[in-house]
Amino acid sequence: MHRVSRRNFLKTGVSLSAATFLAGGNKILSRSQIGAPAGAGPCVVASNNGLEAVEKAMNMIRSGSDPLDAVIAGVNLVEEDPEDMSVGYGGLPNEEGVVELDASVMHGPTHNAGAVASLRNIKTPSRVAKLVMERTDHALLVGEGALKFALAHGFKEENLLTDKARQIWLRWKETLSERDNWFPPKMDKLAEELEPYISSYGTVNCIAIDSAGNLAGVTTTSGLAFKIPGRVGDSPIIGAGLYVDNDIGAAGSTGRGEANIITCGSHMVVNFMGLGSSPEEACLKALQKIAEKTRLQPHLVDDEGRPRFGLSFYAINKKGQYGSGSMWSGSTFAVHDGNEKKLKETAYLFKRDKNSRATRLRR
Ligand code: ASP
Numbered sequence: 001m002h003r004v005s006r007r008n009f010l011k012t013g014v015s016l017s018a019a020t021f022l023a024g025g026n027k028i029l030s031r032s033q034i035g036a037p038a039g040a041g042p043c044v045v046a047s048n049n050g051l052e053a054v055e056k057a058m059n060m061i062r063s064g065s066d067p068l069d070a071v072i073a074g075v076n077l078v079e080e081d082p083e084d085m086s087v088g089y090g091g092l093p094n095e096e097g098v099v100e101l102d103a104s105v106m107h108g109p110t111h112n113a114g115a116v117a118s119l120r121n122i123k124t125p126s127r128v129a130k131l132v133m134e135r136t137d138h139a140l141l142v143g144e145g146a147l148k149f150a151l152a153h154g155f156k157e158e159n160l161l162t163d164k165a166r167q168i169w170l171r172w173k174e175t176l177s178e179r180d181n182w183f184p185p186k187m188d189k190l191a192e193e194l195e196p197y198i199s200s201y202g203t204v205n206c207i208a209i210d211s212a213g214n215l216a217g218v219t220t221t222s223g224l225a226f227k228i229p230g231r232v233g234d235s236p237i238i239g240a241g242l243y244v245d246n247d248i249g250a251a252g253s254t255g256r257g258e259a260n261i262i263t264c265g266s267h268m269v270v271n272f273m274g275l276g277s278s279p280e281e282a283c284l285k286a287l288q289k290i291a292e293k294t295r296l297q298p299h300l301v302d303d304e305g306r307p308r309f310g311l312s313f314y315a316i317n318k319k320g321q322y323g324s325g326s327m328w329s330g331s332t333f334a335v336h337d338g339n340e341k342k343l344k345e346t347a348y349l350f351k352r353d354k355n356s357r358a359t360r361l362r363r
Contacts, residue, residue: 040320041209044071046334047254047314048343049084050204052077054336061210068107068216071206072126075220078204079124082162086202089123090162091222094229097169099160101125102223102236104140105133108215108246113139115236116146118229121157126220128155129236140236168197172226197225203235205242205252209316215250217242224257233257239267248274249318251282255311255327259300263290269313279315280323280347286313287325287349306350328352 042061044054053074060070079088086092093099103125104115114133117140119125128150132141141149151157161169174184203221219241223233234241234257241257243266244250251269253260260266265286272282294300294307302308312326314333324333324346331346 040213040318041211042067042338043316043320043322044074044206044208044336045314045316045322045324046074046206047202047204047252047312048332048334049078049086049202050074050206051334051341051343053204053206054334055341057206057208058336058338058341061208066107066216067208067210067214068105068130068218070210071208071216071218072105072130074206075126075204075218076124079126079220082164084202084204085165085168085197085222087204087221088125089158089160090165091160092165092197092225093161093169093222094231095173095226096229097161097166097173098229099165099222100227100229100231101160101221102233102241103129103218103220104236104238104242105129105218106216106238106242106244106250107133108244108250111244111246113238113242113244115140115238116150117142117232117236119143119146119150121147121160122150122155123158123160124155126218128153129218129220139238142232143230169226203233203241203254205235205254205314207242207244207250207252207314207316209250209318209320213246213318213320215244215246215316215318217244217250217252219252219254221254234260234265237261239264241266243267243270245270245274247318249279249282249316251279251313251315253311253313256307256309259290259294259307259309259311263293265290265311265313269315273315273317278323279317279321280325283313283315283323283325284347284349287311287327291327291349312346323347325349 044057046054057070057074078084082090100118102117106113114129116125116128174182205219207217209215219235221235240261242252251266268286269282272285314324316322326346326348329348329351332343
């Protein structure tokens, strides 16, 4: 399969992506046309906080587990880890100091999916999402309804706000404005340690193919730190934060959810793979499309018209090939290719320089 190197892709930039999108847009290739033999896996890919997750999932797939059970068990490690402040227990809370979780799962062989959004007090939203898929006639449950559903299935309510996450939230609240009644403490060591987290966010996505060529994926997150209560990101939206087509491939994402929701990013990545792109090319083409659309929202782009936010896609195709692409340079992703688990650099659209501000967004 023709492969566009990162350098060539970057050189050709916007015009290439638009031309390729249009040229390939009228024909969906069949499985045999993209040379997709069954049995090309196993392979597991995740965002860079999922290095242990890919290992866990690979071990389970090798022991015969369904790929969806395997990736969920993988991300459970991250959801239950209080040190990961972007997912599950220990995740950064909303603006009122309450942790609200989003998650989705999708199972290739049955083309079925389930999701929960704004779920409070349950450590492992990915497991609840799987039950939505298996034990309801729905695809997405939110808020109080999602919590009641989880409790009905025996999940235990727990306080998800760790002391560290509470202190970071408090620091954010106290430094938000000089015109309110909350005062920050005098600068001390703790405050300095917390500073890097003030604008941080994150998610874990994990996708897999087994040796029979069956695909599955999961995306789970505490979402944007200090969000407006009830804000839902891309992670629980099928087609945005996750998409699986068992005939083509799987894709998932991390980063600015709003940009991804309004472009159906993961669906777009899978679609590009169906049109013949490699996983890496498909991720970059979707990012290119998102970057082009973002120019219509001037407050989201820098002086050079580049998005002022981070967004990454992760993809595996039916042949077991994998790849990842990020809006900005400097990101990594986790993979277990059947031999070993490792972190690899993502391909990227824009090289980060001193003028690029990919994380702090202010209108
Ligand atoms: N995609 C997540 C969201 O928008 C956040 C992230 O991945 O950092 O909720």
